[in-house]
Amino acid sequence: MTATRGLEGVVATTSSISSIIDDTLTYVGYNIDDLAQNASFEEVVYLLWHRKLPNKEQLEELRKQLAENASIPNEILEHFKTYPIDKVHPMAALRTAVSLLGLYDEEADNMSDEANYRKAIRLQAKISTIVAAFARIRKGLEPVQPRTDLGFAANFLYMLKGEEPDQTSIEAFNKALVLHADHELNASTFTARVCVATLSDIYSGITAAIGALKGPLHGGANERVMRMLTEIGEPENVESYIREKLANKEKIMGFGHRVYRKGDPRAKHLKEMSRRLTEITGETKWYEMSTKIEEIVTSEKSLPPNVDFYSASVYHCLGIDHDLFTPIFAISRTSGWLAHILEQYENNRLIRPRAEYTGPEKQVFIPIEKRS
Numbered sequence: 100m101t102a103t104r105g106l107e108g109v110v111a112t113t114s115s116i117s118s119i120i121d122d123t124l125t126y127v128g129y130n131i132d133d134l135a136q137n138a139s140f141e142e143v144v145y146l147l148w149h150r151k152l153p154n155k156e157q158l159e160e161l162r163k164q165l166a167e168n169a170s171i172p173n174e175i176l177e178h179f180k181t182y183p184i185d186k187v188h189p190m191a192a193l194r195t196a197v198s199l200l201g202l203y204d205e206e207a208d209n210m211s212d213e214a215n216y217r218k219a220i221r222l223q224a225k226i227s228t229i230v231a232a233f234a235r236i237r238k239g240l241e242p243v244q245p246r247t248d249l250g251f252a253a254n255f256l257y258m259l260k261g262e263e264p265d266q267t268s269i270e271a272f273n274k275a276l277v278l279h280a281d282h283e284l285n286a287s288t289f290t291a292r293v294c295v296a297t298l299s300d301i302y303s304g305i306t307a308a309i310g311a312l313k314g315p316l317h318g319g320a321n322e323r324v325m326r327m328l329t330e331i332g333e334p335e336n337v338e339s340y341i342r343e344k345l346a347n348k349e350k351i352m353g354f355g356h357r358v359y360r361k362g363d364p365r366a367k368h369l370k371e372m373s374r375r376l377t378e379i380t381g382e383t384k385w386y387e388m389s390t391k392i393e394e395i396v397t398s399e400k401s402l403p404p405n406v407d408f409y410s411a412s413v414y415h416c417l418g419i420d421h422d423l424f425t426p427i428f429a430i431s432r433t434s435g436w437l438a439h440i441l442e443q444y445e446n447n448r449l450i451r452p453r454a455e456y457t458g459p460e461k462q463v464f465i466p467i468e469k470r471s
């Protein structure tokens with residue numbers, strides 16, 4: 100038995116949800132470029148869960164279900180208020196809150212297909228309310244109740260800020276949600292599938308996935324990109340900062356990918372959004388710095404930017420706190436995680452690979468009183 104480090108290139112399951120072939124990303128066969136230009140996040144959720152685009156009635160029904168299920172139990176809001184608020188990362192709060200949410204769902208352990216679908220709706224609906232409520236509570240603000248007349252993207256921005264967002268912000272945020280919704284067998288999706296393949300419940304699967312997304316090699320990179328941009332401060336500091344990092348063999352956050360070689364097809368959409376939004380907000384330096392970083396990293400290391408790189412300046416321009424960037428990724432990716440969890444249940448087999456043993460062999464047990 101020989102181990103493949105990081106399971107690189109290992110095909111671990113079949114799936115009909117999304118694919119990456121020759122650096123092209125599709126959801127159920129629809130090119131991500133088409134979806135990013137044309138689809139609402141709710142349409143994408145429907146597509147991932149049903150493997151077809153909704154008609155008008157089906158989309159309206161899903162929108163209604165998401166809006167009607169967006170409120171969260173008061174116990175979760177009260178729980179947030181007990182946290183050492185300035186020490187808790189919002190991803191840790193989200194991971195805990197999703198687990199807690201399971202305690203208040205009477206169907207949590209009902210494994211019928213119908214109950215699992217109802218739970219998927221509830222989780223997708225409530226996750227953005229959780230993130231927005233935590234963001235407000237930690238600032239000493241009252242949480243804002245979700246509205247049933249707003250779409251998913253608009254509702255999140257409204258709950259976060261307490262005022263109706265403008266059309267540009269809604270469109271940009273919707274596009275970011277579409278771009279992050281699913282991505283084949285990435286680390287957090289694989290985590291979710293491994294978890295529920297034991298026939299554990301959906302809340303366990305999403306809690307586990309949030310834990311995996313939090314890491315800086317995965318979803319946590321977007322927050323670190325903004326930290327790097329802030330540290331650099333001005334475009335004239337980019338060159339020395341990046342070259343020093345590369346010389347020290349440090350990783351530049353937001354670059355590189357396990358699967359893409361020529362480049363991440365989502366990055367160009369986020370780059371264009373970053374260009375537009377930084378112009379609108381008068382903060383063009385973030386875009387200017389980002390493009391300079393891209394030039395250096397691409398030429399020195401042949402590493403193109405991934406989805407996390409330009410999303411940082413996009414979210415910054417939308418007025419979102421930097422430590423909420425990864426929770427926002429989680430809000431969108433919940434749709435993909437849920438699609439994969441439901442697909443796993445449909446055709447389940449326990450996921451249990453092997454390890455190549457590299458430890459000592461044939462050891463002789465020594466009683467404790469004789470050990471040095």
Ligand SMILES: CC(=O)SCCNC(=O)CCNC(=O)[C@H](O)C(C)(C)COP(=O)(O)OP(=O)(O)OC[C@H]1O[C@@H](n2cnc3c(N)ncnc32)[C@H](O)[C@@H]1OP(=O)(O)O
Nearest residue numbers: 315316317318320349350351352353354355356357405407
């Ligand atoms: C949504 C997402 O999850 S997208 C990815 C988000 N993560 C990041 O942006 C973090 C930065 N990027 C990385 O750490 C990596 O590129 C990963 C984790 C995304 C992919 O990693 P892997 O396929 O395992 O590649 P690995 O980490 O083994 O790197 C291979 C080589 O490229 C280098 N490399 C990879 N990414 C980077 C980077 N961002 N900056 C500098 N060097 C890099 C490594 O140092 C290594 O070099 P070496 O062979 O000289 O030791």
Ligand SMILES: O=C([O-])CC(=O)C(=O)O
Nearest residue numbers: 281282284285286357406
């Ligand atoms: O696929 C991956 O390894 C990481 C990624 O880009 C994502 O999850 O969107």
